Each structure stands twice: as structure tokens, then as C-alpha cells.
Amino acid sequence: MTTHSPDRHVFARSAPVRLWEDGFALDPYPYYEALRAQGPVGWGELAPGVPAYVVTCRRAALDLLHDTDTFSHDPRPWESTVADDSPVLGMMRWRPNTLFADGAAHARYRTSLIDTFDRIEPHDLRARVHRAVRVLVGRFGPEGRADLVGEFTRPLMALVFNDLFGLPDSHGDRLHVALGKMMEGGAEAAEGEAEFGGYVLELIAAKTERRGEDLPSRLLDHPAGLTAEEVTWQVFLTLGAGYEPTANLVSNALSRILGNPRYYSTLTSGARPVTDAVTEVLHHETPLANYGIHYARRPVSFHGAWIRAAVPVVVSYGALALQDDPQGSRGPAVAEPQAPGRRHPRDASHLSWSAGPHACPVRQHTLLIATEAIERLTQWLPDLEPVLPRERLTWRPGPFHRSLTSLPVRFSPRSPDQPGVAS
Ligand code: HEM
DSSP, X not given: OOOOOTTOOTTTTOOOEETTSHHHXXXXXXXXXXXXXXXXXXXXXXXXXXXXXXXXSHHHHXXXXXXXTTEESOOHHHHTTSOTTOTTHHHHSOOSSGGGOOHHHHHHHHHHHHHHHHTSOHHHHHHHHHHHHHHHHHHHGGGTEEEHIIIIIHHHHHHHHHHHTTOOGGGHHHHHHHHHHHHHTSTTHHHHHHHHHHHHXXXXXXXXXXXXXXHHHHHHTOTTOOOHHHHHHHHHHHHHHHHHHHHHHHHHHHHHHHTOHHHHHHHHTTSSOHHHHXXXXXXXXXXXXXXXXXXXXXXXXXXXXXXXXXXXEEEEHHHXXXXXXXXXXXXXXXXXXXXXXXXXXXXXXXXXXXXXXGSOTTHHHHHHHHHHHHHHHHHHOTTOEESSOGGGOOBOOOSSBOOBSOOEEEOOOOOTTSTTSOO
């Protein structure tokens, strides 16, 4: 860990950069630049009156993510310093699950989740994604127009998770409304959190009574011996951590693909794998823009900043992209298509899955879901056309995500039962 004298208090004269402002959703890059101007660790605000150290440098991020002796994932000392109705509590409040645990407790929770996900065969997951795409195209395909965020990516994730959790499709709408409110971290965040909690509690009560071939049942029977309450919180986390970021990964990738006619033509002819588009998002517009929240166990000097205990230290995955590529990350520009089979020039560099003990444990599943969803959609609807240029698309407020409000498209009306289309 790089350390400096505690006297070098970088924030003495810096106003916190407000990551909760509408302007941040509109264009986050000036905010990231302002943070980076303060040094490897900047001073930001996640909500009015909720300050945080924000790490914007790769070296400092890696040091933070790997230094479990100095930094903890347990937010409880911080929680006592914030108002009960703070809009960020939905995303940051302690729960007995892998994200908020350290050491042996973390290993126990994480192993149970990894083992459970490992039992999902790729062909099974692929089939579930295809089924969900078919259901959704069945709903909006005949219309010839759709909002791909509201009618495709978000309900898609609700359908896939419902399926994996052994719930009927009818529960999907309830899920994506609740999670949307919670992730925005705004006035409706507490309501969203309560609705989401109710959804998960009902699910676990049903599975406790009667097991099925689904993820919660496998977690309940895992040799780690999790209690029903602990399983509830692993499922709560899995849905919270997986649903929104993956929906946003797919939306952000689709918006880039559709915003670039050259890109789209090579994609539909099969010349350019969808994986490239998804990789581009992970580099330039990562869906979980600011997270990886740690708390110093004691006051510590860290990369030029004096870090107080019980104050969140956030990794800005979005600002790290700016460090990797000061021009390419900015604004709406979309990279030119790569030649088939060529590696993306920055393939190895992004930290969008985080690093260290809490790095995303389900990367491969996520990539499969995202790429299959886009490939299947573009097979069903090969002439998708954006209604708005990419620079006129709007983004949902909130410090944590990079999330489109909507992605309106038009296309030749299709029905999944029509002959000659994907099946
Ligand atoms: C099926 C979809 C997904 C599921 C089920 C999922 C699940 C999880 C879980 C359970 C954790 C906590 C791991 C731990 O604390 O040990 C985690 C961490 C993480 N995930 Fe994922 N995830 C999904 C998709 C994504 C996507 C699309 C992204 C963004 C590209 C992402 C980025 C991350 C990051 C950055 C972390 C670390 C968070 C931190 O350090 O606080 N995940 N994920």
C-alpha cells in the first residue's frame, strides 16, 4: 500500500463532488475529472450530507480491494452516522450476506453462492435466456416499436431470475419496479427496498416449505448450513447485485450497437461478436459505476489521503475507465468495429468486475446472459433502428449506476410464431 504523511490532507480545501446530482447522470465525466484532479483519492458525496472517499486511480483501487487488514466491507460503524431515511441505505446497509462480510464469514457465504451458480449448466442458462427473449418479443414484437430498457432488458432480467429462483413469470414486473426504485437512491428508495424485501421473503418462505430445482432450494440445502434468514439475504443480494447491473450492461451495449450503423451491420452479419460490444461497455460505460465500498478499520494514510474510519471509501469503476482511456470514455462516441477475431485493444485493463476477495463471482454467467440476450434479440428483430440519436438518450440519476432511462427503437413488426424467424 502506498502511504504518505497524514499531514497531506487532500480534502482540506476541496468541496465534495456531488455524485447524486442530476448533472452527474447527464454527463458523469466532468465529475470524474473533478475527482481525479484531487489525486488518487477524491472527496465526493453519495447523497446530500453523505460524504465518501472516491478512488479514481487503478493502483489505489487495487491496493484498497486487496488490503483486507486495513479495510473492511462491514458498513455498520458508518450506518450509525447516517439518517435512517438516507436514500443510499438501500444499497449500503449491512445485511448478513457475502457483500458485507469479511474473513471466514465472507468465505462461507461466497462459497455457497459460487457452488450454487456453478451448478447451472451453460446450455440450461442459454435456454432460459432464449425463452425469456421469446416471451418478451412475443409481447412487443407485433407493435413494430418498443423501449428496449422498459420492455426488454429490465423485464428480461426479471424473467431470467424468476426462472432461476423457481418463480412464475407473473412475479417479474413486481421485481423490476422495486429494484429500479432502490437502485436510483432517490426519494422512493426506501419504498423500493421494502417491496424488494417482501418479494424475497415470500420466495424463501415458499422454498423452505417446498424445495424445487432452483437456486434458493440449493442454497437452503448447501453444506455450509445457511439458515433460512441467511439464504434470504444471499438471494436478496444476488437479485440486487445481478438484476440491475446486467440489465444495464445489455442496454448500454445495445445502445452502442444501434448507435453505430457500421457496427450493427457487421453484428447482424455475424462478423463481429456481440462480446466485443459488451467488452466495450465494460471499458467505457460500466453499469456499476461507483461501488466496491470499503471502510477503514482505523484512521489511515492512503495514497495521499488521510482516511477516517467509518467513512465509505468507494471505487469509481467509471472514473477508472477515464484513466485508462481519457478520450475514448467520454461522451457518446462509439469505437469503430474491430476486424473479426481481433482482440479489443484494452481487453485486459478494465476493473468492471472489481478485484480481490469480493470480485464479482458470476462473470461468466453474466457474460453469457448478456451476449445471448443481444444475439437472440437481433436474430428476432434484424432491422432494429434507434428512434433517437445516442447523444439524446437520457440516464437515470443515482451515484452507483450508469443506467439508461429508455432506449426507444422501431423495427418491422414480428411475432415469434412467424415462420422464418429465430426459434
Ligand atoms: C447474474 C448477474 C450478477 C450476479 C448474480 C452478481 C452477483 C454478485 C455478487 C453476489 C457479488 C458480491 C461478491 C462478494 O462480495 O463476495 C458481486 C460483486 C460484484 N459484481 Fe456482480 N453480479 C452480477 C452481474 C454483475 C455485472 C453486470 C457487473 C458489472 C459489470 C457486476 C459487477 C460487480 C462488482 C464490481 C462487484 C464487486 C462489488 C464490491 O466490491 O463491492 N456484477 N456480484
